Amino acid sequence: xxxxxxxGRTVKGEVKYGALAADSEIELRTLIRREGIILVKSxxxxxxxxxxxxxxxRVKQAHIGVFTRQLATxxxxxxxxxxxxxxLSQQLDDGNLRAIVKGVQQKIEEGVRFADALKDYPKxxxxxxxxxxxxxxxxGTLDAVLIRIATxxxxxxxxxxxxxxxxxxxxxxxxVAIGVVMVLLLxxxxxxxxxxxxxxxxxxxxxxxxxxxxxxxxSTVHFMFAGVIVGVFxxxxxxxxxxxxxxxxxxxxxxxxxxxxxxxxxxARVTRTLSxxxxxxxxxxxxxxxxxxxxGNKVIEEALITARTHISQGRSISEPLKESGVFPxxxxxxxxxxxxxxxLDSMLNKIADFYEDDxxxxxxxxxxxxEPALMVFLGVVLGGLIIAMYLPIFQLGSVVG
Numbered sequence: 350x351x352x353x354x355x356x357g358r359t360v361k362g363e364v365k366y367g368a369l370a371a372d373s374e375i376e377l378r379t380l381i382r383r384e385g386i387i388l389v390k391s392x393x394x395x396x397x398x399x400x401x402x403x404x405x406x407r408v409k410q411a412h413i414g415v416f417t418r419q420l421a422t423x424x425x426x427x428x429x430x431x432x433x434x435x436x437l438s439q440q441l442d443d444g445n446l447r448a449i450v451k452g453v454q455q456k457i458e459e460g461v462r463f464a465d466a467l468k469d470y471p472k473x474x475x476x477x478x479x480x481x482x483x484x485x486x487x488x489g490t491l492d493a494v495l496i497r498i499a500t501x502x503x504x505x506x507x508x509x510x511x512x513x514x515x516x517x518x519x520x521x522x523x524x525v526a527i528g529v530v531m532v533l534l535l536x537x538x539x540x541x542x543x544x545x546x547x548x549x550x551x552x553x554x555x556x557x558x559x560x561x562x563x564x565x566x567x568s569t570v571h572f573m574f575a576g577v578i579v580g581v582f583x584x585x586x587x588x589x590x591x592x593x594x595x596x597x598x599x600x601x602x603x604x605x606x607x608x609x610x611x612x613x614x615x616x617a618r619v620t621r622t623l624s625x626x627x628x629x630x631x632x633x634x635x636x637x638x639x640x641x642x643x644x645g646n647k648v649i650e651e652a653l654i655t656a657r658t659h660i661s662q663g664r665s666i667s668e669p670l671k672e673s674g675v676f677p678x679x680x681x682x683x684x685x686x687x688x689x690x691x692x693l694d695s696m697l698n699k700i701a702d703f704y705e706d707d708x709x710x711x712x713x714x715x716x717x718x719x720e721p722a723l724m725v726f727l728g729v730v731l732g733g734l735i736i737a738m739y740l741p742i743f744q745l746g747s748v749v750g
Contacts, residue, residue, distance in 0.1 A: 352455060353377050353393055357386040368455070408473045412443045414502035421495035430491075431457055449473050450606050462486065476624060478641050499623045505618060508705055512614045514713040516607075522723045526730060533734055535570065538563040541738050548558065555737040561658040594647035602648060609712050615646050616680060617704035619653070624697035634661055649675055667692070 355377060357365050365386050371377040378388045416437060423433035434454035441447040449470050456466035458544040464483035474482075478498060485494030494591040523543035542560050545552055552560070566573075604609045622643050626636035644650045652673035659669035669687035670676045680700055687696030 353391045355381060355391040356389045357381055358389055359386055369459070375510060384721070393637075407444060408446045408449070410502055410537070412441070412446050413507050414499055414506060416441060416446060417495055417502060419656035421492060421499055424495060430463060444597075446473065475642075477626070477643065478640060479630055480613070480635065481626065482627045490629075495519070497625050497629060501621060504701075504705065508614055508708060511708055511712050512610065513675070515610060515715055518716060519719050519723060522719075526723075526727050531566070531570075533731075534563045534566045538734075538738065545741050553694075553737075553740040555733075556740050559734060559737040564603050582589055587653050591647075595651070597639065598647040602646065606715065610708065611646070612649075613704050613708050614709065615644055616677070617708060618702050619644055619649065620680070620697045620703060620704070621701035624694045624701060627697070628694040633666070638664040 353371055354368050355366070357367075367381075368429065369377060369380060371380060372451070374388075374391055378392055405628070419437055420433055420665060423436065424430065428436075431454060434450055434457070438447055438451040438454060441450065453463075453466045453470070457463060464479050464486055467479050467482060481494050481498055482491070485491040488494075539561060542563070545556070545560075551557075560632070583599070588597050602612055604733055619640055622640045623636055626639060627633065630715065631639075634657055637643060637653050641650045641653040644653060652670065652675040655673060656669035660666055665688055667681050670684065671678075671681045683696050683700050684693065687693035690696075702737060714718075
């Protein structure tokens with residue numbers, strides 16, 4: 350659907366101007382004809398073209414958080430929503446988000462509700478965002494809801510960065526180590542092999558093992574790379590199926606240290622999201638549907654969906670979560686206390702704060718433990734290869750001596 354600027358005349362000859370969304374100029378002509386206006390000329394707005402193009406791309410959550418925080422500040426200051434959106438559409442750094450905000454502003458000017466305007470951009474504003482805005486509009490607390498959303502996005506992004514930092518550091522070190530070893534096996538060791546062949550005597554066992562391994566790697570390196578690519582493709586494809594996602598996500602949670610870290614991060618994200626939804630006035634049943642999509646793990650997602658089914662039958666929240674075996678006892682007990690005291694949203698917020706701090710401490714400790722372990726690993730692997738290659742030279746030196 351495009352936005353057209355049009356000029357027309359009434360039956361009495363009065364000139365009229367306006368802007369209207371339509372699929373084509375023919376539909377535009379029909380729409381304004383119903384109002385007793387004859388279309389004279391029309392033009393599709395270029396800004397809307399940019400907007401439609403931008404909807405194909407995802408916008409970073411960090412940029413959405415900045416936009417939400419700025420919008421909350423403007424609304425709290427008493428600036429009308431349309432004027433706030435117009436001001437933000439001119440100053441946002443992200444071009445895609447700027448075009449989307451301009452499109453939302455135009456839809457509101459046409460009479461569309463704010464939450465409904467956001468629904469047209471699902472790659473930018475997800476169900477969580479839209480439902481919170483809807484609750485804020487219906488309850489007359491849009492400014493407070495925008496502040497909650499901004500805080501939620503900021504804390505979620507901070508948590509993601511912590512988890513990524515815990516995963517990227519060891520992965521990068523191991524990748525570099527594998528790259529160095531491959532270079533040694535493919536290019537350096539064959540040179541030593543040619544040099545050792547002129548010695549005319551048997552090589553030490555470690556040296557011979559490294560040379561044989563180098564030959565195997567050199568002859569199968571293409572198959573190895575192809576196997577890695579095909580393996581990653583098949584795993585990702587299997588993960589997109591229901592059974593695959595359930596099995597692989599379950600295995601991830603059982604990985605020592607890493608699985609526990611990811612589970613803690615998921616608990617923080619789930620409880621923070623549920624707290625934000627409940628405190629904004631969204632019903633528990635609708636909240637659990639939205640929260641299950643943000644869990645990031647199929648096992649936890651199914652546990653939440655199952656809990657929702659039991660809650661709809663009249664049971665409490667804590668009972669089905671306990672029966673799932675996925676949620677830690679502390680989480681279940683604190684939710685139970687929150688239910689009994691009528692302060693579930695506040696209790697969920699405390700759980701999220703606890704797990705976010707716990708993830709932070711886990712990442713710090715994990716990094717401190719991994720640094721010496723990785724150094725030892727690199728020293729053993731690279732040092733072992735170097736020593737194996739120099740053993741014949743040492744032996745030759747002793748023979749000459």
